[in-house]
Amino acid sequence: MNHKIELFDFQQEVLIDPARFKVMASGRRVGKSYLAAVAAYQHCLEQSNRRALIIGPTVSMIRESIWTTLKSLVHPDHINGYPREIDLEIRFINGSKITLKGFDRPDSLRGISPSPTFIVLDEFAYIKQTAFTEVILPMTSDPQRRASVFVISTPKGITNDFYKLWVKGQEDKTGLWKSWQFTAEDVRPDMKEEIELARVTMDEKSFNQEYCATFNNTGDAVFYNFNRNIHVTDNLLPIEPGEPIHISIDFNVKIMASTVWCHRGNQLHAMDEFYGNADTYQLIRSIKGRYKNRDIICYPDASGRAMKTSASTGTTDFSILRDAGFKVLARSKQPPLVDSVNAVNALLKDAKGNTRLYFNKQKTPRTIASIETTTWKEGFTSGMDNAIIDKSKGVEHYSDGIRYICEFLYPIGKHKPQIIRDRSWSF
Numbered sequence: 001m002n003h004k005i006e007l008f009d010f011q012q013e014v015l016i017d018p019a020r021f022k023v024m025a026s027g028r029r030v031g032k033s034y035l036a037a038v039a040a041y042q043h044c045l046e047q048s049n050r051r052a053l054i055i056g057p058t059v060s061m062i063r064e065s066i067w068t069t070l071k072s073l074v075h076p077d078h079i080n081g082y083p084r085e086i087d088l089e090i091r092f093i094n095g096s097k098i099t100l101k102g103f104d105r106p107d108s109l110r111g112i113s114p115s116p117t118f119i120v121l122d123e124f125a126y127i128k129q130t131a132f133t134e135v136i137l138p139m140t141s142d143p144q145r146r147a148s149v150f151v152i153s154t155p156k157g158i159t160n161d162f163y164k165l166w167v168k169g170q171e172d173k174t175g176l177w178k179s180w181q182f183t184a185e186d187v188r189p190d191m192k193e194e195i196e197l198a199r200v201t202m203d204e205k206s207f208n209q210e211y212c213a214t215f216n217n218t219g220d221a222v223f224y225n226f227n228r229n230i231h232v233t234d235n236l237l238p239i240e241p242g243e244p245i246h247i248s249i250d251f252n253v254k255i256m257a258s259t260v261w262c263h264r265g266n267q268l269h270a271m272d273e274f275y276g277n278a279d280t281y282q283l284i285r286s287i288k289g290r291y292k293n294r295d296i297i298c299y300p301d302a303s304g305r306a307m308k309t310s311a312s313t314g315t316t317d318f319s320i321l322r323d324a325g326f327k328v329l330a331r332s333k334q335p336p337l338v339d340s341v342n343a344v345n346a347l348l349k350d351a352k353g354n355t356r357l358y359f360n361k362q363k364t365p366r367t368i369a370s371i372e373t374t375t376w377k378e379g380f381t382s383g384m385d386n387a388i389i390d391k392s393k394g395v396e397h398y399s400d401g402i403r404y405i406c407e408f409l410y411p412i413g414k415h416k417p418q419i420i421r422d423r424s425w426s427f
Contacts (some may be wrong), residue, residue: 044096057103125156225348248401257397370398
């Protein structure tokens with residue numbers, strides 16, 4: 001750029017990152033809208049005939065949050081004519097242009113020509129569900145334009161598309177996606193007085209969401225004690241040679257969601273996961289391929305003792321696991337749902353504040369997403385005898401497995417769990 005624009009270090013970090021899809025969660029007044037304007041401006045100046053779109057929940061919101069900032073940011077020598085107030089558009093002398101739009105006028109977002117080369121989605125947590133897949137992704141499909149996307153928002157729970165995109169940025173290992181989470185307290189020390197005023201005037205949940213960029217669980221969260229900042233870590237010791245491998249398994253054809261655990265003292269550490277195996281046989285091959293010459297202890301769904309697979313008559317998932325040399329530990333019948341949920345929540349945080357359940361950030365992304373997003377079915381909530389987990393979104397497979405292993409090893413109010421005795425063990 002030909003004139004100086006100052007950015008905080010965290011803004012510069014996001015701006016220069018090469019990822020094509022960037023997702024930034026940040027608190028209020030951190031400077032995310034300013035960064036969005038800078039990113040669009042820089043994009044248009046780098047090459048001629050580029051087109052940047054900045055899209056907000058509504059036209060009025062995007063006008064209020066970014067239009068004035070953008071006009072004050074752009075150097076007059078770069079503009080072709082004057083900013084177009086009615087169209088909310090700035091055209092540059094190199095043929096590039098920035099246009100502001102809102103999702104409240106969806107017809108204006110379809111059939112844009114030429115296709116955009118850069119798209120900013122402002123306050124995306126407040127934009128309708130499926131907007132990204134139905135409207136934004138088609139805009140990026142032009143192979144000649146290859147639009148990049150910058151998604152920014154203050155969080156609004158964990159059941160919307162913004163959270164899903166943020167998690168994708170955390171999980172991606174290809175460099176195509178990347179996400180960040182910035183709190184006002186961490187990146188804006190100049191806002192200390194304002195932050196402290198907000199802290200004493202707002203309720204804790206609202207403050208954490210608005211200023212700390214926290215993805216708060218909803219009131220329907222099954223595992224309400226889970227906190228990504230506490231339970232997800234890069235600091236777990238790697239699996240040691242000869243250390244037993246514990247695996248929770250949810251039998252579900254073509255999914256076979258399985259989490260690998262280390263049982264260390266009175267703690268459970270989620271270290272790895274398997275997904276997408278067609279059946280129990282294929283899962284066994286995957287486990288043996290990754291963990292050779294190990295003691296494997298499985299904690300499956302108790303129904304697996306009677307569940308027939310595609311194998312010959314009389315063969316069950318339990319017998320297949322045992323025949324492979326794995327130990328099988330499970331209840332003789334399924335414990336009450338609320339009991340197994342309470343066992344997990346107690347390991348996440350007991351009444352004394354102790355945490356005994358941790359997850360490897362890099363190796364267990366699906367397991368983490370599952371425990372974080374599993375909710376109760378509407379009208380069937382925690383504490384009721386007829387409590388039911390919502391299975392309509394298909395996110396519960398790994399969290400089901402977590403319930404099996406936690407309830408078996410640390411049952412609530414029971415001294416010793418009843419098990420199906422594995423024939424490979426001596427008693």
